[in-house]
Structures are given as structure tokens and as C-alpha cells.
Amino acid sequence: MRLRSFLQLLSKEFRELFSSRAFWIMLIIVGALVGHGFITAIETYAEVSGNGNGPAALPQGLTPLDGILVPTWGAYDLAATLLFPFVAIRLVATEKESGALKLLLQLPHSLVGKVSTKALVLISGWVLAWLPGLAAFALWKTYGGHLYTPETANLLLGHFLRGLLSAGVGVGAAALAESASSAAIVTLGLTVGTWALDFIAAGRGGLLQQLANYTPTAALRSFEQGLLRLNTVVVMLALSLGGFVVAAIWLHTGRSFRIRLLATAALVVMVAGVCVAGARLRSSWDLSENRRNSFYVADEAALRKISVPLKLTVFLAPEDPRLTDLEQTVIKKLRRVLTPLQVDYIANGRTGLFESSEDHYGEIWYEMGGRKVMDRSTIEEVVLDQIYQLAGEPTPDRSEANDFPGYPLAVQPRMAALIFYLIWPLTVVLSWWLLRR
């Protein structure tokens, strides 16, 4: 009986989702964005693969993850940022504004059950919106393209968590705000805030950069690079769940404002605690086929033997490309194998009004077990050699071959325009019309 009643509620939420114009419009727009991303990606990939008798790039540099999957699924990052939150907001705000919430709150289910059905329906709606993206995968395979299952599944997981976060934020904002428009402003404010954090924290280190690692854009980026980090998954899940719990707290209109405020404060402390604890989790898996997030196997084995803490002091400004190079090619990988690792960023901006002229600019200081050494190189092998030297470890043999073959493919995006620009929108409109009858 309880299950039947829950299923009734679930079916009601699905009906509400399917009667939402925002949802159908999102589906149409997502299809067009995916189509554009896919067609452009296929053409670019074909060019660098030597299409039209042009020079081919090094095959090792051609990975479908970077060349096809990420640009195609980039549409979903845009949708999760600018479209999906409004679908989530509508699912709650309409019931608040129309008075339906007063009936809903009196139905036999618990408020947690009611919010859970909304969450389930939103997740299903998000996965349904993946159809064009999955169609792009299928098309790529029919062209003879290569897909590496672990990195593809990891990318999907990233987009799943990104959608879940948008749904949590949207539902939470709708429950907190008086109207749908206020909830939209709250959601957009949060999004712009995370963009600003991303921008400001780049290459600055410290708490700000640690926080910036978990903005939706940064979190998704690690999945796009084939890296599955446990801390990212835990933080994204905690924040998403937090949004849904905020909704359960604030939709309970029978509780006084003070109690709801106290419950929210307790929740914020709890979610912050989970995020701080989660951020300390160091487990990560490099699921990329070309092991882009890992050092050579021999280096990794040697680095894992080092137990003395390493401190790096980097005198490079955030806008300096050498810092980006160091971050992307060395520090990111070091964090996965070397614990504990402390990185201090010293230099400020070197351009414009705030130009600084530190004597040490460009230096990278390595400190381990009381010994210090300085170098200016950001090349992976040089940095590792400095670490081995400080740790008194021999440099391992790096003669192993990189066996990633690369997957060049010069094809035309056959049928793609027809599917994404005609068949998909027509299917969406037809389904909308059929469901409205």
C-alpha cells in the first residue's frame, strides 16, 4: 500500500515534469547544442587526422575523449548551468505559488518522501536529456570511431553529478525563495559566484584554490580529463543532497521560521563537515586511456616509496603559462601519488598596475626533510629528478614505451545534422503533444 501510494506520487511528479514547457524547451535546445558540438568536433578531428590530404597530427595526441566526447557533451555543462536549474525550480515553485503545496503537504507521505520523488523525477529528466548525447556516441561508433569504456563512463558520471547538483540547488532555492523568479536569481547568483571563484582562485593556492576545486566547472573538468577523484564525488553528492534537504526543511511550513533556520544552520555545518572530510580523501583513479593523469609507472612506484613530506614554494604569477604547465603536468599528478604534499604560491600578478618585481620570480623551491633546493624548470622529468635527489632515491628507468596508439579518424558527420536539427526536435515536439493529450 505504501509503495503503491509512493508510486502514485512519483507518477504525479512525472506528469508535472512532462507538463512543464521549460523541460521540453531544454530538450530541444540540448539537442541543438549537442548537434553543433558533435558536428564541429567531428570536422575538427577529421582535419587534425589528416583529412583532405592535409598533414596529420601525431596520432598519440588524438584521443576521442578530448576530440569528440568532451566538446559534444559540453552542451550538458551549459544545460546544467543555464537550463536545468529552471526545470528544477519550476517543479517546486509552481506548487508553492498555485497553492497545490497545501494539498501536497497533507498527503500521507513524509516530506522526505515527497522531496525524494521530486529528486527522482528530476534525475530521470536529466538522464532523458542525455538521449542526443548518447546518440552522438552511437553515431561516432558507426563512423568507426573508438570509445574507451572507463573514460566514457567516467565522463557520464561527471555529467550525472553535475545535473544532480543543479537539481539540488534549484529545488533548494525554490523552497527557500518566495517565487520562481527569486529562486532563479538565487541560482544564477550561485553560478556566477562559482565562476568568479574559479577565475580568482586560479593558481593562487591556499584555501581559495581548494574551494575552487569543487566549483561545478572545476569538478566536471576532472571527469573530462578522465580522472575519477573520490573527494570530488563525495563533495558533489553532499552539496546536491544538501540542496534537497534544504527543500525538505523549508517546505515544512508547519514549523516556525526559527526552527527552520536552526535546522538549516545545522545542515550547513553537517554538509560543510562532510565536504571538509571528503576533501581530505585522496583516492583517485586515472581512467583515461592515455594515462594523462599519471606519471610513468616506474616513477609512480618510486614516488610512492617516499614518505617524507614535500613542500613546494612556487614563485610564479597566476597568469604565467609556466604555472599552468606546472599545475597541469606535474602538481596535479604529484597530488595523486605523493602524500603529504604542500604547495605554496608566492608571486602575485606581474602585469598591469599590480606588477611586482620579486627577486625570486620564476623560482620553484623544493623542501624535504630539512633540505632545500631551487630550480626554475616546470618540465615533468626535471621536477621529479629534484624530488628524487632530495629524497635520496635513484631516478627510475623511464624507458617504457607509451603504448597509447592514438585514434585518428577522418570522417564526415553523416546524418548528424538530420538527427540533431530535425529528427530530435520533431520527436520532442511530437512527444510533448502526445503527452499533453
Added chain:
Amino acid sequence: MNPYPVVSELLTVKGLTKKFGARHVLSDVSFNVRFGEVLGLIGPNGAGKTTLFECLAGLLSCDAGNVKFRETNLTASQRKESLFYLPDAIVPWAEQSVKWALHFFQRIYGQSQARLLKLLVPLRLEEIERSRLGTLSKGERKRLILALGLLTPQPLLLLDEPFDGLDLRQTRDVMSLVREEAASGRTLMLSIHQLVDAGRVCDRLVLLSDGRTVGEGTLTELRAQANLTEGGLEEIFLALT
């Protein structure tokens, strides 16, 4: 076997107080609802009728007071097990059809198809079954909301302005449906601002003015409270406020 003690009071409200900021919307409101009666909550616009109903239903928090159901204290979250409140002027699920809304409530509460069919004719819902809720007139919406309420199983039903927006014939039909429901053992509490309607359908009345209960009882009892020998509800209300 009836698990509840045999008492004539189904619901006892004592000292209910609700403030919005510094403004007292309900001040020390107390009254009883007796088993199987139709109790009218009478008061002008702004008297606090809707706020009182929402506090009783647990949709709004109270600042003071308690609500007992069959002599047992009810917390706000337990209220939905004992009573169901039908708000006035709501347009729920505007994109869904009348038929869907009726079936949704019927299935959620495990009511029989016969029970649903029994409501369709007197409330004239058959003719609008396929319409979307957002396209209904005020009266049609009111009839549908009433049907949804009658599909709920709670022993006490709170109806906010059930005759508002209904024409003469519809009002008469709804009144007889309300009386039938009470005759079947269900208790109803109606908030009404039209005194004529209240006098015709209610067994007893609670008069609310500026968030305070100024009288409670049958017409005769209220007349006595107002020290009047004759006169209708209008005179009684004016004398007591």
C-alpha cells in the same frame, strides 16, 4: 473495536495564538468541534479564519496553544492523519486534467471507484472531466476541490469558503452533500463569511472577530450569549463584536 475513547468532542482547540511579526492574527482562540457535526466558522474578511484553518492543519506554525484530537494532543505533523484542510482560491496542478486529479486522490487514499462516481453527479464534474484545472471557472474549481476533500478519509474535514463562487443551485447541491457527509459520521468545519449560508447548513457556529473567538454554540445559544431574544446571525454577530 473503536480504539478511541467515546467523547463528544472530536477536536479541542485551546489558546491558539498566531502572530505575523508584531501583529496578532489569532489571539487565544479556543473552541470545540463535536463528533459528526457541521461547525461553521463565521467572521468577516481578515478575521483570521484561513490562518486558523492553516494552523489547525499544521501548515502554519502557532505561537501558543494546543490542539487535541479525541483528547490526545496532536503535533503539527500528526494533524494530517486526523484532519484534511481544503484551502480557498487555489489553482493546483493547472496543466493536469480534472479526471487525473480525481483519480490521483482516489488512488492515494485507496478509495473505491463507486465512491468517486458518487461524487461526480452532485458536483457536476462529469462534464468537465477532460478539462485542465487551469482552465476551470472559480465555481468549477471549487466543486473539484470539494470532491478531492470528500475523497480523503480523515474524520474531520476543514473547508475554507466552500460556497464562494457557486451559484444558487450549486450552493444548494453542495449543502446537501455536506449534510450527507455529516450524516455518514464525518465531521465538517466550514469557514463561511456569508451568514445566510452558515445559518442554513451548520449545526453550531464559532464566531471569530479580529482573531478572537467571540461566541460559540447553536443559534439559540449564541442568541443567549448576545442577550438577544430574537434576530438572526447577523444581529448576533453585531451584538457580540
